[in-house]
Amino acid sequence: MSAIEFILSGMLAAAMPFLLAALGELVVERSGVLNLGVEGMMAFGAAIGFISVYLGAGHFAGFVLAALGGAALSLVFATLVLWLRANQVAAGLAIGILGLGLSALIGKPYESLTITGLKEISLPGLSSLPVIGGIFSQDIVVWLGLLATVSIWWVFRATRLGLLIRAVGENPHAALAIGTPVLVLRACAIAFGGAMAGIAGAYAATVYTPLWADGIIAGRGWIALALVVFGTWMTGRVFFGACLFGALSLAELTGQAVGWHLPSQLLASLPYLVTILILGVISSNRARMKMNAVASLGETFER
Amino acid sequence: MRARLIRRERASARAALFGILATLALSVVTSGVLFAALGAPPLRALHALLIDPFLSWGSFSEVLLKMAPLLMIAQGLAIGFRAKVFNIGAEGQLILGAIFASAIPIWFPTATGGWIWPLMMVLGALGGMLWAAIPAYWRSHLNASEILVTLMLSLVAAQLLNYLLLGPWKDPAGFNFPQSVMFQWDAMLPTLLPGTRVNISLLFALAATLAAWLYMQHSFGGYRLLVGGLAPRAASYAGFSENRAIWLSLLIGGAAAGLAGAAEVAGPLGQLQRSVSTGYGYSAIIVAYLGGLNPIGILFSSFLLAALFIGGDSAMVSAGLPVAAVRVVQGLLLVFYLGGVTFVRYRLVFGKGAEA
Helix, strand or coil: CCHHHHHHHHHHHHHHHHHHHHHHHHHHHHCCCCCCCHHHHHHHHHHHHHHHHHCCCHHHHHHHHHHHHHHHHHHHHHHHHHHCCCCHHHHHHHHHHHHHHHHHHHHHHHCCCECCCCCEEECCCHHHCCCHHHHHEEEHHHHHHHHHHHHHHHHHHHCHHHHHHHHHHHCHHHHHHCCCCHHHHHHHHHHHHHHHHHHHHHHHHHHHCCECCCCCCCCHHHHHHHHHHHCCCCHHHHHHHHHHHHHHHCHHHHHHHHCCCCCHHHHHHHHHHHHHHHHHHHHHCHHHHHHHCCCCCCCCCCC | CCEEEEECCCCCHHHHHHHHHHHHHHHHHHHHHHHHHCCCCHHHHHHHHHCHHHCCHHHHHHHHHHHHHHHHHHHHHHHHHHCCCCCCCHHHHHHHHHHHHHHHHHHCCCCCCCCHHHHHHHHHHHHHHHHHHHHHHHHHHHCCCHHHHHHHHHHHHHHHHHHHHHCCCCCCCCCCCCECCCCCHHHCCCECCCCCCCECHHHHHHHHHHHHHHHHHHCHHHHHHHHHHHCHHHHHHCCCCHHHHHHHHHHHHHHHHHHHHHHHHHHHHCCCEHHHCCCHHHHHHHHHHHCCCCHHHHHHHHHHHHHHHHHHHHHHHHHCCCCHHHHHHHHHHHHHHHHHHHHHHEEEEEHHHHHC
């Protein structure tokens, strides 16, 4: 298998942890809240998902429980920032640290154990194409992840719910004036973001690399946060960003397989270095950032 | 019945004290319940976490040893946090400080002289500053979030450390362990308390505390930083530059973390190891917030978290709790603190008054 074929076939699966978490955070940020706890919520979801599958509950139950765990953790965050008006940066960091700690704590007895991942579902015909065929042979979560991307894009583009979320993010006072329950809507967005982060983590630990190790999320949650900025809060761009990072995170594996003579630590750093570079390039275009940025992002809402 | 938060005209000192006690109590109770749920005897675990560190001079001196880097880093971070510059990558800056400081004993393993450890400390601070200068540039010139850039750079720094310890800086006689040669005597910090591992890095941290207190409370520069964080627009009308605050905050934070990293390799470790990065940089964020971003408050919170670390080791042995329990208690402390602080700034009003 050539390096290109290898990357193409593995890219979507590698992109899923980034994509699912970033989609969740996209919804949260569109509602005007910055949740920096994504990494911790992913780790918590990963631990819950892994333990559930290991104990025999199956992947479906594992994903549901991970989503509930991520949502529960994010509701603690919601309580802090929405009702108790805590600083969103500090509260996000607190939830992140708590999630990482909880995952390590409950995951400890399962350290280095492995489980079986999910079978791939191939699209007949397309999956036997040369070079690009691998793209059409993916596990069910990838297919559902693509569906989620399109759904979220559609919700923001064409539904009243999407409009309300954006209104609450752009100008919560105006939204309240026309009768939108600002805090409830934001809490729902935060819970959705937490559930998506939980699922993203569970995917990483039960399908992508079906094993438990402390630190398995390895910064993916932070990259997901950066992806929302790269995507300038647009669903389609977040999707392409996630694919890019999926491909990048395969660099280390590809390097080993193809025999590049580069230190593996450099290849492992590549996603982080590219994040830093792209953040600089995208953010320096201030006009474009301003056009799409969420006006009340990170601000505490007080009536 | 409706409840509503009403902003206090001035923060209440009584509520602040009560808030801290409630934070501690709630964290202890919640942790106990959690430990019980995981099958660890909760009372024994809490005793190990909270009481054991104070039962012997040996373990208490270890608390002081742990306190030094936490205190130092948190003082640096708090200056930035007050100016709303969120450097959360102190861990990376600490690693770079440790690497820069280690260059001297690794490249000149037989050098002797009283200049060696002071030079290592200077290099360590420079290394941390250099690593923090990257997010400072990214934020001030490219408008990129310092939160994400500092965090990404920590992950890169960890890889850089791995690379050095597995490659060029690995001790050839070290049985293939990922660690450097042991440092010579003159590369080690002088001991502060005889018979313990406590070295003069504790003095550096206390000096940093004094400097931070003078800077924040009694100087125009500190006032400018604070105003820039509270009211950026007003600050810019007054001619205070936002970029200056960004550079200053990050460079101070980076220097403090770098110095802490240098003091770790020249202190308890005595060589460059992977374990130089054990999360001091992340814990210091909690220390800074729990201390109310106040230099004196941070003195107390760094002591509390240092004791918790030593208690964690003890809980691992006596109650079978994983070390991660410490991270959970830290997270809970911060969660409850952030919730509790609300009642210092606001009054909770029930019933009719709430409708106003």
